[in-house]
Amino acid sequence: MSILDEIEAQIPALRRYAHALMRDAEAGDDLVQDCLERAVAHHRARRPDGSLKAWLFSILINRHRDLMRRAPRPGHLVAVDDLAVEPSRPPGQEDHMALRETGAAIARLPDDQRRALLLVVLEGASFAEAATALDIPMGTLMSRLARAREALRGMTGRERPNRSTPDRHPAGRPDR
Amino acid sequence: MTKPQTPLSDEELIGYFHDALPPEARALVEARLAGDAEAQARLADWAAQDAAIGALYDGPAHAPVPERLTGVLRRPAPRRGRAPLRLAAALALLAVGGAGGWLGHARLAPANGAVDLAEAALTAHGTYVVEVIHPIEVPATQREHLDTWMSKRMGTQMRPPDLAASGFALMGGRILPSGDGPAGLYMYENADGKRITLYISPQRDEADSAFEYAGHGPTQSLYWKDGGLGYAVVGDMPRDRLRDLAIEAYDQLL
Numbered sequence: 001m002s003i004l005d006e007i008e009a010q011i012p013a014l015r016r017y018a019h020a021l022m023r024d025a026e027a028g029d030d031l032v033q034d035c036l037e038r039a040v041a042h043h044r045a046r047r048p049d050g051s052l053k054a055w056l057f058s059i060l061i062n063r064h065r066d067l068m069r070r071a072p073r074p075g076h077l078v079a080v081d082d083l084a085v086e087p088s089r090p091p092g093q094e095d096h097m098a099l100r101e102t103g104a105a106i107a108r109l110p111d112d113q114r115r116a117l118l119l120v121v122l123e124g125a126s127f128a129e130a131a132t133a134l135d136i137p138m139g140t141l142m143s144r145l146a147r148a149r150e151a152l153r154g155m156t157g158r159e160r161p162n163r164s165t166p167d168r169h170p171a172g173r174p175d176r
Numbered sequence: 177m178t179k180p181q182t183p184l185s186d187e188e189l190i191g192y193f194h195d196a197l198p199p200e201a202r203a204l205v206e207a208r209l210a211g212d213a214e215a216q217a218r219l220a221d222w223a224a225q226d227a228a229i230g231a232l233y234d235g236p237a238h239a240p241v242p243e244r245l246t247g248v249l250r251r252p253a254p255r256r257g258r259a260p261l262r263l264a265a266a267l268a269l270l271a272v273g274g275a276g277g278w279l280g281h282a283r284l285a286p287a288n289g290a291v292d293l294a295e296a297a298l299t300a301h302g303t304y305v306v307e308v309i310h311p312i313e314v315p316a317t318q319r320e321h322l323d324t325w326m327s328k329r330m331g332t333q334m335r336p337p338d339l340a341a342s343g344f345a346l347m348g349g350r351i352l353p354s355g356d357g358p359a360g361l362y363m364y365e366n367a368d369g370k371r372i373t374l375y376i377s378p379q380r381d382e383a384d385s386a387f388e389y390a391g392h393g394p395t396q397s398l399y400w401k402d403g404g405l406g407y408a409v410v411g412d413m414p415r416d417r418l419r420d421l422a423i424e425a426y427d428q429l430l
Contacts, residue, residue, distance in 0.1 A: 120194065122234070127191075146186035
């Protein structure tokens with residue numbers, strides 16, 4: 001299997017991730033195309049260690065960072081009705097509402113949290129793979145995931161204010 | 177049931193949820209979970225989030241891949257001048273709008289040349305690094321033409337430094353307007369798709385200067401003045417890494 005065949009085999013996963021990141025099929029495919037052109041141009045210079053998949057995702061992530069850097073904040077807000085990504089399978093009416101709510105909440109996450117969450121949940125990347133592709137330490141990845149998930153719970157009204165979280169001890173507990 | 181103990185932290189729960197804990201730690205979390213209804217509720221919600229994410233976004237992985245994507249892999253080399261990428265084009269346009277304001281401001285306030293240099297370099301970087309189709313005007317493949325053309329427009333010998341030792345390959349260059357005459361911008365890219373730029377502009381004030389840093393969030397610039405020209409290396413990377421690149425460039429520009 002040639003390197004180009006191996007890259008081609010990753011296109012479906014790259015598309016899934018890019019469509020979810022951009023929340024738009026066309027813009028997602030633009031991002032994938034950009035990533036593929038870079039991969040074709042540079043695959044000979046790639047470090048031979050490490051997985052091809054992680055390398056392709058790191059290219060796509062770097063291009064997404066470049067694109068988002070200049071995007072105005074309001075560009076990240078998408079009206080729920082405008083969500084271009086349709087659910088993959090037709091859910092029931094109630095499920096549908098919950099899905100749209102979750103989709104809108106994901107759209108409001110900061111980019112770095114969204115990239116991390118989708119990489120792990122949607123692409124099934126291990127923590128080590130995701131940390132490599134995102135070029136961040138594992139601890140940063142874990143706290144990013146935790147923040148993303150709690151933010152989603154907050155935005156979709158899943159937090160239970162009447163069941164207050166047990167006290168988080170502030171930094172520097174005296175008894176240890 | 178045992179007394180409530182230290183609540184499970186988000187990191188412990190995340191590690192448990194994604195099955196990233198060693199067996200021993202996993203067993204410990206499991207034991208504490210039994211008495212932590214709040215943590216159990218969170219885990220249930222996280223599972224619901226994952227189901228929603230799958231239902232919302234899994235589709236494209238099972239859809240036919242459009243020809244324009246597979247085509248990229250079948251061409252011998254990436255071809256320029258295809259249909260513009262809407263998003264990148266819009267963003268670049270936006271960045272140019274911002275740049276106009278900045279450069280206009282810089283022209284009105286020529287007092288501090290060094291700050292102007294850093295601002296112009298950061299603006300140029302932000303404008304062109306997002307470009308997909310035309311990040312540069314003359315590609316590195318036309319190296320001889322690039323050098324002749326940029327030298328002629330800048331009125332001095334222009335040769336882009338070779339940063340291959342740091343893994344960055346020259347993509348090409350372009351000419352930009354600046355307050356004191358045409359400026360040059362070289363763009364480099366590494367194997368991971370990270371881009372850096374080297375901005376060079378004529379300086380009215382001929383005094384040389386040491387390396388200085390300026391930056392906007394993650395984008396950092398390291399700039400210096402030498403022999404009537406101002407230089408700035410710009411990229412999204414830690415300062416020590418940028419400094420190594422700047423030194424590599426500096427040694428070759430002497």
